[in-house]
Amino acid sequence: MALSREDIFSRVKEVMVEALGVDDDEVTESATLSGDLGAESIDYLDIVFRLERDFSIKIPRGELFPDEVLNNPEYVDNGKLTDVGLKKLQEAMPHADLSGFASDPDVARMPEFFTVGTIVNYVERKLAA
Amino acid sequence: MRWIWIDAFTEFVPKERATAVKNVTLAEEYLHDHFPGYPVLPPSLMIEGMAQTAGILVGEAADFREKVILAKIRVASFDDYPVPGDQVAYQAEIEHIDEAAASINGTILRNGHKIGTVSLMFSHADQATVDLGLPEHNFVFNDQFMDLLNTYRIKAAAKPA
Numbered sequence: 455m456a457l458s459r460e461d462i463f464s465r466v467k468e469v470m471v472e473a474l475g476v477d478d479d480e481v482t483e484s485a486t487l488s489g490d491l492g493a494e495s496i497d498y499l500d501i502v503f504r505l506e507r508d509f510s511i512k513i514p515r516g517e518l519f520p521d522e523v524l525n526n527p528e529y530v531d532n533g534k535l536t537d538v539g540l541k542k543l544q545e546a547m548p549h550a551d552l553s554g555f556a557s558d559p560d561v562a563r564m565p566e567f568f569t570v571g572t573i574v575n576y577v578e579r580k581l582a583a
Numbered sequence: 584m585r586w587i588w589i590d591a592f593t594e595f596v597p598k599e600r601a602t603a604v605k606n607v608t609l610a611e612e613y614l615h616d617h618f619p620g621y622p623v624l625p626p627s628l629m630i631e632g633m634a635q636t637a638g639i640l641v642g643e644a645a646d647f648r649e650k651v652i653l654a655k656i657r658v659a660s661f662d663d664y665p666v667p668g669d670q671v672a673y674q675a676e677i678e679h680i681d682e683a684a685a686s687i688n689g690t691i692l693r694n695g696h697k698i699g700t701v702s703l704m705f706s707h708a709d710q711a712t713v714d715l716g717l718p719e720h721n722f723v724f725n726d727q728f729m730d731l732l733n734t735y736r737i738k739a740a741a742k743p744a
Contacts, residue, residue: 473657496654496655496684496704496706497655499654499683499704499706500655500657500686503679503704507678507679515681515682515683
């Protein structure tokens with residue numbers, strides 16, 4: 455039976471609590487991983503490993519967190535994503551709502567758009583595929 | 584003193600699991616300060632023992648080409664302290680490994696009885712997206728670590744089938 459969005463969120467919440475040592479009431483869909491939950495770079499890999507285990511899915515490197523676009527000098531000019539870079543990022547992250555990012559695509563702002571809900575969206579799409 | 588916190592491997596199944604042991608002895612200087620009159624192996628050094636056991640296991644999985652760096656202590660929980668005269672066993676199992684990192688689950692035994700759980704994450708440093716400015720050569724797996732594994736392999740090969 456397919457998991458509901460609520461079920462997925464509940465499991466993602468457990469992953470966040472275990473991986474980041476946060477309280478479960480801190481894990482809301484709008485909480486940002488870095489800003490609100492204090493995730494550091496290794497935590498992102500920890501989260502990927504735990505999601506793969508808990509949902510029995512395979513997450514290719516760069517699919518959930520497409521850092522390769524953000525770190526590619528071809529797509530970044532003066533700390534901001536170029537139009538081509540932004541398009542690449544939107545293609546790479548259909549699970550993220552980047553509408554607020556497009557007006558000022560400063561790479562440093564990207565963590566503000568990576569929320570628990572982004573992960574729930576990703577898992578939902580992955581399970582439906 | 585050498586920074587090596589395991590004495591020997593007793594099991595090594597490539598890409599899966601490894602067990603290493605450490606004999607705790609009063610000849611070790613730090614025990615006299617931790618604590619005076621009550622020498623116990625500090626949990627931090629048990630984490631290091633597990634990291635060395637698991638780090639070699641993870642390193643071997645990629646034929647020691649990667650610089651395997653302890654990146655995160657996911658869980659570290661202890662119920663008891665080993666004391667001089669005890670043998671500690673570090674049992675490490677690879678949970679997940681890929682080109683960027685690895686996670687392991689570990690159990691710590693004191694004279695055969697479970698006293699702790701440690702889960703760790705290792706990063707393959709050269710695969711990081713940010714340049715960490717690390718030296719070119721693989722400084723992680725020095726001769727001391729490689730000798731431990733080689734000794735185990737020689738002993739295992741000499742064991743009658």
